[in-house]
Amino acid sequence: MGSIDYRFERLEQPVDVAEYLFRRLYEVGIRSIHGLPGDYNLLSLDYIPKAGLKWVGNVNELNAAYAADGYARVKGISALVTTFGVGELSALNGIAGAYAEQVxxxxxxxxxxxxxxxxxxxLHHTLGNGDYNVFKNMYAQISCYVAKLDRPNEIADEIDHAIRECWLRSRPVYIMVPSDMVTEQVEGARLKTPLDLSEPANDSAKEDYVVDVVLKQLxxxxxxxxxxxxxAIRHRCLDEVNDMLEKTNLPVFVAPMGKGAVSEQYHNYGGVYAGNGSHADVARxxxxxxxxLSVGALKSDLNTSGFSYRLSQLNTIDLHSTHCTVGFSxxxxxxxxxxxxxxxxxxxxxxxxxxxxxxVKSDPSMYERQGPDSEVITQSWLWSRVSGYLRENDIVVTETGTPNFGIWDTVFPSGVxxxxxxxWGSIGWSVGACQGAALAAKDDNVNRRTVLFVGDGSFQLTAQELSTMIQHQLRVTLFVICNEGYTIERFIHGPDEVYNDIDDWHYKDLPAAFGxxxxxxxxxxxxxxxxxEALFNDKEFQEAEGLQFVEVHVPKMDAPEALKLVAEAAARNNARAAK
Structure with a gap:
């Protein structure tokens, strides 16, 4: 006890651990905290408004994790609070997605x-085996840093280091706060010195050598x-990318996951390159x-249309956040x-x-197989028409499935x-992510529209987040694409199987049902x-400030061409794995 008193006497400006933590989060730009209450975190939650932060009570922990993911992608970084065991395990899938996608x-x-x-x-919420670290150990596999704040002398250092690691490595970190450490005191004078979030400098000689090699090849x-x-987006290199384009006038293309990284109004922007899923002119x-010159590549199967890139490594320069590759070096x-x-x-x-x-402008005639007078909303017509609906600085969220592939054919205005x-491709992610993204825009005090395109099957997983959007009066336009189930799964396997079907909801009644x-x-x-078309042209619809919910009905087996190609590749890969 004497040692604790001695340590407290040396603190210049003692603050409680929870206050220190939340003030640091405010410092790095976070303004809202997603999550759910639980008895082990309740005392900590009392400190959120004291630090100038706002509490966002989500419907469940999985949705909260998705929302924190979306918030971070717009705001730069985010925070999520759950309780031990039951709460954190519900969030596990969402955190794994943030880890995979470097959020x-x-x-x-x-x-x-x-x-x-x-x-x-x-205790309750344990496995009954006395192991209080089992969940922390699980999270160590999907976090770039794990901290347990159980050593008072090290708590402030642990918090600062965790936030730095989160920012610099652009991945989730896990901070475990025992209930009796919430009011433990740490040195508040440290808060006068902002966290150093600057990226470590490259080795100068190695950097000079690589730059010389790159210039020679260019x-x-x-x-x-x-x-x-x-x-390039995740590691905040878009200023450098755009400065490079301004300096060089290089033709530039984006991968599907990089869409929005470059202004599509740039005079030498060519479109989305995704191997076999590309427009012919783009591929050519x-x-x-x-x-x-490849910047921030993430060559996953869905991002490359089934690994169908036709690029020679000998003629490729790959720049990444942790390394650079020139040819085979x-x-x-x-x-x-x-x-x-x-x-x-x-x-x-x-x-x-x-x-x-x-x-490469979106052109519905490239894929449209119907007569010009058909009133059926097809995927090819929809995504081309969305180009004219979107506005500068919109936030556009697309769900895994038809929206993720259809949006390739949509041309963005500047600033989208x-x-x-x-x-990661977790269906249902987009609804929570939309809530988080819209809240991030509101926290930034910018009046941006957040537009969500989600399939009916995916929407049913996380539909409850409508209530959070309504509660926080977020500006969201939500398009549910109704096509009777899991379309992407149908094209991979079992087009007529019952497991790819869903029940038909009265979607337009849901906003009222959720408050x-x-x-x-x-x-x-x-x-x-x-x-x-009438909605897209309606000024009141375009400028609405609250929630707008739209059912869009398309044929059951209609899908973007790129999705069909990727589904075929996935089916082939699955068959090879089975053999």
Missing amino acids: PLVHIVGCPSTTSEKNGLL YAAKSPVMLVDAC VVEGADLV EYHGLAMRGVLRKLIERIDQTQLSIITTPQ TALNQNL ARDGQASTFVARKKSEL
């Missing part, structure tokens, strides 16, 4: 007191192009290039930001050979932020092109 998220778990653990008490190339993907230019510990910045400084535009790449989950009062939500049903 910075601070997961705070209220847990039993250190005294309870020391005495081996048989100058020698006759038809170089740039290809931008998800990790990218695959015909004698040098591809890999340079570890060399981050893309420093390399790009030095390239921008040193490049001589007069030595570059630049081709002009016409924009696109959210998708092509790698929308008069004026808080508007609902619409579009079964014909003319009905959806």
Whole structure:
């Protein structure tokens, strides 16, 4: 006891652990905390408003994790609070997705007191085996840093280090807060010094060497192009990407997960490159290039249309957050930001050979197989028409399935932020992510629309988050694409099997069922092109501030062409695995 008193006497400005933690989260830009209450975190929650933060009570922990994921993608970083065992395990899938997709998220778990653990008490929410660390050990596999705040002298350091790791590595961290540590005191004077979130500098000599090699190849190339993907977004390198384009006028393309990384109004923007899923003109230019400068590539199956890239590694320069690859030579510990910045400084535009790449505009006639007078809403018509509906600075969220693939054919206005989950691909993610994204925009005090496209099957998994959108008066336009079930699964296997079917809901009744009062939500049903066209052209619909909920009915076995190609590749891979 004497040692504790002595330590307290040395604190210049003692603050409680929970206050210190939440003030640090506020410092890095977080303004809202997602999560659910539980008896092990209740005391911590009292500190949230004291730190200037807002509590977002979600419907369940999985949805809260999805929402925190969406919030981080718009705001830069997010935080989630759950309770020990039952709460954190419900969030596990959402956190795993954030880890896979490199999203910075601070997961705070209220847990039993250190005294309870020391005495081996048989508490609720445990497995009944005395192991209080089993869930922490699970999270170690899907977190870039795990902290248990049970050593008072180290708590402030642990919190600061966890937040730094979350930001720099752009992945979730896990902070376990025992209930008796919430009011333990730490040095508050540390809060006067902001966290150092700057990226470590590259080794100068190695960086110079790689830049010289890259410049030599760029100058020698006759038809170089740039290809931008998800990790350029996740690791905050878009300023460098855009400065590089401004300096060089290079033709630029994006991978599906990188859509929105580059302004699609840029004069030398060419479109989405996804191997076999690309428009023919896009594939011709990218695959015909004698040098591809790839930034932040994430070459998953869905992102490459079943690993169908036709790019020579010999003619590819890959820049990543942890290493760079030039041809077949890999340079570890060399981050893309420093390399790009030095390239921008040193490049001589007069030595570059630049081709002009016409924009690949979305054209429904490329895939439309119906007569011009048909009123049936098809996938090809829908995604082309969405191009004219979207506005500058919209946030566009697309669900795994038809929306993730259909959006490839949509041309974005300037400033659009696109959210998708092509790698993890957890259906239902988009509804929670939409809530988080819309809240992030509201927290930034910018009046941006958040537009969600989600299939009916996916929507049914997480529909309850409508209530959170309504509660926080978020500006969301939500399109539920009704096609009687799991379309992407139908194209992989079992097109007519019952396991790919879902029950038909009265979707337009859901906002009222989830608490929308008069004026808080508007609902619409579009079964014909003319009905959806009328909505897209309606000024009141375009400018609405609250929740807008739209049922869009499309044929059961209609799907974007890219989805069909990927589904075929997935079926082949599954068959090979079975053999």
